[in-house]
């Protein structure tokens with residue numbers, strides 16, 4: 001199925017992604033917008049709650065709108081097609097979900113997460129859980145690997161490159177295929193500077209973020225013969241150092257640096273009183289299976305879920321579930 005062929009019959013395309021967008025989410029929405037605008041289509045990108053500061057360098061044309069319930073009151077009426085990139089599970093849309101459901105036009109999705117429960121709402125789906133990133137899927141959908149001669153603006157190439165970089169953990173995770181490297185090389189030929197993207201994505205931290213990581217590491221606990229690392233962050237923790245939720249980006253990956261750790265779990269409080277659980281696995285343990293028990297999803301080695309608070313009751317449920325999964329998946 002050709003993703004962009006499906007979009008061909010539409011003229012006003014709205015592009016959205018999951019809540020708290022990361023580099024892949026933003027890169028993919030921008031990549032799609034650049035491509036469709038090149039075809040003369042009208043596009044808008046709406047994200048929630050906002051475009052993180054460290055990703056603003058990707059939005060060179062300032063296309064990205066932050067969802068505002070008042071300003072975007074009639075957003076559902078605007079598109080003749082609404083596309084989700086890097087998300088297919090509607091619960092991950094946050095406050096955009098109701099508008100998405102209310103929209104009358106076509107609905108599509110391009111995503112590399114393990115397919116969730118809400119697929120019947122889409123008219124067309126371009127999905128492959130083996131792809132490293134939504135940006136890889138966008139590049140595949142525009143036939144980029146065979147389209148070196150394609151005229152691609154630098155800003156589009158840079159946005160898609162940022163998604164490849166971030167979702168492969170800087171080309172280190174097991175989703176780093178030869179296809180990813182070929183695509184990355186082709187994007188460099190369009191003028192992308194890897195050091196510029198690297199500095200923009202990873203060297204934009206604040207003292208508040210580093211202090212927050214300090215609090216989290218200080219409190220980190222190991223379970224299950226030190227194979228499970230659990231970190232927690234409360235709203236009070238964030239307040240005490242002046243940090244915000246986007247400062248949590250990257251935290252869940254850090255305990256993976258410990259030799260014995262197979263799974264890292266981070267639980268943090270959201271403003272609405274619920275707790276977001278974020279999990280990472282080195283390579284043996286299926287953390288997606290665990291997150292699904294709690295209504296979440298994602299990838300085999302990187303998944304998440306949202307549970308009712310407080311954090312202590314989340315840990316009471318989650319730690320035994322992850323421990324059981326570690327014992328099931330690692331037969332020593």
Ligand SMILES: [Mn+2]
Nearest residue numbers: 024086133134
């Ligand atoms: Mn992604």
